[in-house]
Amino acid sequence: MTTRELAGVHHVKIPVTDLARSLGWYRQVFGLRPTVEFRDADGVVRGFVGDVPGLGATTVGFRVNPAAAEGCRGFDPVSFAVHTRDDLEAWASHLDRLGVRHSPVIEASIGWLLVFDDPDGLALHLYTWAEHGIDQSHRPGYGRAITDPDGWQPN
Template sequence: MTVPTLAGIHHLKLPVRDLQRSADWYGEVLGYRVVIEFVEQGELAGLAMEQPDGGPPLALRLDPARAEAAAGFGYFGIGVPDYPRLTSLAARLDELGLRHGGVHRASEGWILPMLHDPDGHELGFYTHARHEDAPTGPHRVHDPGPNMRVEPMV
């Protein structure tokens, strides 16, 4: 079998109930800015946003029904270079009065889970930097959280 050549994530796309509210939130909280507006039949239907310091491109699509149905689901985890920058992000969220799950050790690096955007989509942030004792190769994580156990897959 030939494996296809891929080049990372082109963009993330979320259904939202209110384009301006979501664009404002992603701008204030994570530094995103609108770079493209998509107009369909004379109506604004979507936005493309970029984050100037390494965040993945983000598309917001006006689709209230899907946004409502997907509330609470974590579509993606956004990478953060390392632990100090993750704790800095957590402090920023605290300053903005936004609830989140705090910074915790995960199986391979550090995680800041449970931030929710205005539509209830859950955002999680994970460090690219790994723990020195992080597993290599395929592994299984039992009961993620404080009592987590990690073992090689058999």
């Protein structure tokens, strides 16, 4: 019998308005290394995929799509993981050196969180695997454990 099991996340695709600007920014902030380019029928490169240190086999793709980029402004489709709060503090210092505005370290639903925007206003999250142990379930917008996942329905 074959199970329907996922093998991980293959790639994350981010819509952008300016490919060169995004390439420079993600290189500087995350150490992105482009590996594959995508040329449209007119020969113009309008997308690429790259490796980011720490993501293993998961790659990050970028595609010029101004409407999607505008629609995603302020949204947080992905949270990149760090191990501990100390790692998050190191990221905050790195962002400070680059002049990238960011939130303070936030006590999120489970762990600690740092939020900042890419050049198109996409909200990027760095979230710790380490848990802080603070019950935030009473706070609006914070997570609360689901006790019956098979029967759960949004209300």
